[in-house]
Structure formats: C-alpha cells, structure tokens
Amino acid sequence: MVSEAGVGPNILLAVKQVPDVSELRLDPVTHSLLREGVPSVLNPYDRYALEAGLRLKEIHGGRLTVVSMGPPQARKALQESLALGADEAVLLTDRAFAAADTWATAYTLSVFAKTIPFNMVLTGLKAIDGETSQVGAELAEFLDIPHASYVRKIDLRGDMQGVTIERQLENGYDVWELPLPCLLMVAKEFGQPRLATLQGYIRAKRQKIRILTAHDLEALGANSAYFGLKGSPTFIPKVSPPPAKPPGTIWSGDPKESVRKLVDALSREGFV
Amino acid sequence: MSTEKFDAIVVGAGPAGTSAALTMAKGGLSVALIERGESPGAKNVFGGVVYKWPLEEMIPKFWEKAPIERKIIDHRMVILGKDSGFSVSYKDDYLGMETRGGFTALRSRFDPWFAQQAEEAGATLVTSMPVSEVIEEGGRVVGIRAGRGKENELYAQAIVAADGVMSTVLQKAGIRGPPAAEDVAIGLKEVIELPSDTIESRFNLKRGYGARLDYLGSVARGKSGGGFVYTNSNTLSVGIAVLLSHLLELRCKPYEILDEFKSHPVVAPLLEGGRVKEYQAHLIPEGGLQSIPPLASRGVLAVGDAAMLCLYPEGTNMAMASGVMAGKTILESKKTGDFSIQRLMLYERLMKESYIFKEHSRKKNYHNVLTSGDRFNTDYPDAITEIMRNILVVDGVDRGTKHAAARKVIRDKVGYVRVLRDLYRDIWSALPW
Secondary structure, three states: OOOOEOOEOEEEEEEOEEEOHHHOEEOOOOOOEEOOOOOEEEOHHHHHHHHHHHHHHHHHOOEEEEEEEOOHHHHHHHHHHHHHOOOEEEEEOOHHHOOOOHHHHHHHHHHHHOOOOOOEEEEEOOOOOOOOOOHHHHHHHHHOOOEEEEEEEEEEOOOOOEEEEEEEEOOEEEEEEEEOOEEEEEOHHHOOOOOOOHHHHHHHHHOOEEEEOHHHHHHOOOOHHHOOHHHOOOOOOOOOOOOOOOOOOOOOOOHHHHHHHHHHHHHHOOOO | OOOOEEEEEEEOOOHHHHHHHHHHHHOOOOEEEEOOOOOOOOOOOOOOEEOHHHHHHHOOOHHHOOOOOEEEEEEEEEEEOOOOEEEEEEEOHHHHHHHOOOEEOOHHHHHHHHHHHHHHOOOEEEOOOOOOEEEEEOOEEEEEEOOOOHHHEEEEEEEEEOOOOOOHHHHHOOOOOOOOOOOEEEEEEEEEEOOHHHHHHHOOOOOOEEEEEEEEEOOEOOEOEEEEEEEOOOEEEEEEEEEHHHHHHHOOOHHHHHHHHHOOOOOHHHHOOOEEEEEEEEEEEOOOHHHOOOOEEOOEEEOHHHHOOOEOOEOHHHHHHHHHHHHHHHHHHHHHOOOOHHHHOHHHHHHHOOHHHHHHHHOOOHHHHHHOOOHHHHHHHHHHHHHHHHHHOOOOOOHHHHHHHHHHHHHHHOOHHHHHHHHHHHHHHHOOO
C-alpha cells in the first residue's frame, strides 16, 4: 500500500468495542451483567468521531488510522471502521491489558500513538458501557497535547498549523482555536454518522488488522507495570444499583391545610 | 472505486448458503457470502438436529471440532393421545459414534462456526447486510443490491439464493412468490435451561449423548402438527409446528399450541423446573415435492428453505446437500468458463438424482396427508388410547374379548380398508422414520 502520509493530516482515532446493550441482560440473582454470548459492537459514540475523521479525510485527504485496545472480538469494531473508510486498523490485544481502568487504557493507547506520526487524535465522548468519559482527556495528557471535549465542528487549517472547533454547551457553544497536534472528543452534535456499504464491508474484509501485544508495546518502550489490572490505580470495591427513591408524599384536600403540612414537613427535615 | 465481480454471491449464511460457499471456496472460487443477521445464526431457527451427512463431506471429522451439543443415540417417536402417549424408541451407542445418528446444536454457536470454515477456505463473509433487490441484465440475475447506490451493489457470475423460506432473492427475481399458507408450518421453539445432570438422569443418558423425541398425533387440537423435545448440553429445545393454514382455521395463537404441548402429561415432566431462556418462531417449508420452485432459473440456484427443501423431520441435511450441489455446479461452470443458464441447469439434474429428491418422491403424498383429513391427528391417536387403556387395565375381562373390542375400535374409528391403504401408502409419509 502506498503511504499517503504527508499529503493531508494524519488522524488517529481511538475506538472501543462495547457489548450490544440492546442484547444485554442482568443475572437475576447477582445483578451482574451477563456478557456471555452478547455480541460486541463499535461504541455508538465513537461513530461520531469516525464520521469526523472521514469528513476531514474527504476535505483534506490524509490518512485515518483506527486503534482499539480490547479482546480479540474488538476486531469487529475495527472491521466496521475499515468498512466505513478508515485506512488502517490496529488492535492492541493481550491478556496483560485485561481489566484496565481508564488510566491504564489511556497509557497503553499512548504508547502506540507515540509510534506513528499524527496531526490530530479523535475519540468519542464516552463509551456506553463505562460512561466515564476519561480516556480521551487522559490520552491527551499522556501525549502532552491539548484537548477539547464536546466537539461539534472541526475546521482544520489547510497548512496543518491549527484547528478551529466548536464545543457544544448546554445553552450555546464555544469557539476554540487549538494548535496541532491536539485531541478532540467528538460529540453527537457533530452530525449523523454514515452507514457502511456492502462494497465497504468487502474491502474491509480484505484489509489486515495489525495486532500488537504487550510484548510488542514493551519493545516500543512501554512499561508493562502500567498495563491492565495491575497498572490500574482505580479500585472498585463494590458495584451497586442506585438506591430506589423513597415514595413521595401527596397531601390533598384543603389547600391551606396541605400547605401547613408541607411547611411542617419541610421544617421537620430542616429545609426551612 | 471499481466494482469487482465475484464468481458467486451466496445470499444467506445458514446451513445451505454456507455449504455452497464452503464448497466453492475450497474449489478456489471467489465467493461473497452475505448474511442479514449480525452474525450467522442470528436470524434463523431450526428444531435443533444436524446430521453427519453431508457435513462430513465438507469437513472430515467435524465431530472433533464442531460445537456439538449432544450426539443423539436415543430416537423416540411418540404418538400423543389427548392425555396419553404411545412411544417407540430405539437406543444404540453405535449411533453416537461419529454422530451417525445426528447431533443437537444451537444456531447461535453452530452457524458462526460453520461460516467460519467457509471464511477460512477463502469465502468473503459479510454480516448485517440484508439483500433487498436483485440486479437483472439480459433476462438473468447478475447481481444483488443491499441498499442504495453503486457501493451497495455486487455482481457475480452466479447467484445462490439461500435466504430462507421467504427468499427475497427468488421473489424479487420472479422465480417464486411467497409460499402458500398450506405449504408452510409455523414453528415455535423454546430453549429451556436445565442442569446437564438433570437432563442426563431424566432422559437416561450418558454425558455428551442425547435423545431426540418427535411427537405426532394430538399435538395441535386435531390439526396437522408435530412436536419435539431435543436434548442439548444444558438446555432442551422444545417446540411445535402447525400447518399455517390449519392454524388459521384454529383461530388461536401459535403459543397456545406450544403451551398445550408443554403441559401435556406425557411432555410436562420432562420440562419440569426448567427456565425458558429463548423463544423463537419461524416458518417451515412443508409443501413437499410439489412446492419446490425452479431450482436453477435465470442465473439463480435455489437451495435449502428457499427451495422449500424440508421434509419432516429433516431439513438441515437437505439444506446442506443442496448447497453442496449448487456449489459443485458453479465449480463446473468455472472450469469451463460457461456460466450460461443452460449450464447451471446441471444443479437441477444433480438434485433430481440425489437423496433429497428420492426422499421427496417417496413422500410425495406428504402434503396430502398434512392437508386432508384428520385421521393421523385425531382418529388414530384416539383409537390407540382406547385400545391400550382397555388392554392394559387388568379387570378380569380376558384378552380375547379385549382384542375383539380393539378390532371393533379400529373398524369404527377408521375402518379396515382405510388402515390397509394408510399402511400401504400414507403412513410412511406421516412418520418421521
């Protein structure tokens, strides 16, 4: 394959494979997620980041590399990225990476990112399984580049010297200018992601996914003590569902009487 | 982007389609295997038995690696009365060796494994892609469409329609219409979870071995229908099938028939304590020989359920065998470079000489048996119950008198002539063996 590096921006996109939530079930006894047999799909939030990468490629050319850290079945998410038009896919997979928290995940991704030239890193806003929204920012820190989240519009300067973005806020939007390279966490307001085509899937099937193991990353200078569970500073003592809300109280009847009861209750609880 | 042309496109990655794709890929053809489900096995339903033949032809010693639930050594046929059951069973470890008596499987495991064999042989499997249209040129089908635009088109020298009983490909190509209500049964199936040692003690089985129980008679309120209980590793596949036209006459919900079957006194104890894990429903081709569409027409080869190749109680073997023959036909075309409609007719010739057509011809009265009369669903089961109850209750009446009463029951309920005619002809269409 002829390298297109240097022609347009080199964009690195980090994606995650997540269980298909529409097929998730809870164990009725332990209340834990039953993951067995649940198909994995490309994290829906990552589709917006992928769409952003594809649109930038359409305008500026360049090269879009997709990387994921995960079990072997993450191939499917990468294959889908290739089907949609990514140029290359890389899977970081090893038992040593298992049970990584966001810090260890971001570290592992950063080791790979440092081995390739990039002008921009894209991620989704968060993953639908963990919902932490941390990996993007942490990856930017490991790479020592600025980042922005909730990105809804990206204007890349043709000279690759900077980028103007819009950030979605609750009641409006920010306009930021960032130098390159930078990391952008793309929001769903960016626009509707495209669907893969039959020809796209067939092309994707023929592309090889590059596999890197813990050993490979160590050879690239990674510290294996930072991988996976043992590299994760996060400790989860317990997972519990949110407590059920206590039922509310309704006073009906005479309004004056009801108000008096309400005031009594509020003062009893120390609110007034 | 250049649109490349495959040697063959196979629509549907079930047993039939995958067999065709595997056969062709092994022969060095470029094959696209297109599946609408997220993975093979996600959208289709079967009772649960796969057979050694013709799987072994494609994957020698498959039993050492395929996701087999249990190897079937115990075959039981049960004629249900309203509250009773008359069983004939044959149990033989010989049938368990190399899965000679078939094996139980679950679609969600077997189909992906099978399709993977085709992929490893070189076929290109694409999932989550429903084929919606065919592309026609010069009076034949030259490609398929799975969405809008050129990027969703695909062309090939030959098309294999393995997209099931409702086959979009055959319907869009005008080769057949939707199946008639009397040519299909609605099949309902539950996968019921039970610990494997419970299954083994309840069905009197050794670890790894299984039983298949096929139920006839009073399954569907006197209409044409059958039931089954198949043992998997730690689940049972339990289901019924009722002729769609009969279900319409019954004016009931299909799951009511399934619930009645599950609570039948002969069936219920087998399922006791089990938890329903999955619920599935699908149409099953039951039209027999006369419902088989043109097998090779306009560049399309019809295989499996798309070609209505089901014959109670077998289906997966016919699906696979037809897939293999379609694959071989296209391989022949590739050799000579002749993909003409005429040349593809070889498939139909191969099929007509095969087990599939011999079986269909032998059971050519099958459809008649299903649609006409209710002696197999009501008269015979009632007669059997009455005779057996009378004979097996010891009440001081001598057997000679009881046998005479039994003859009277047969005469009154069905008539000797009818019995002789059925024995000579129709019964062999109605029985699973």
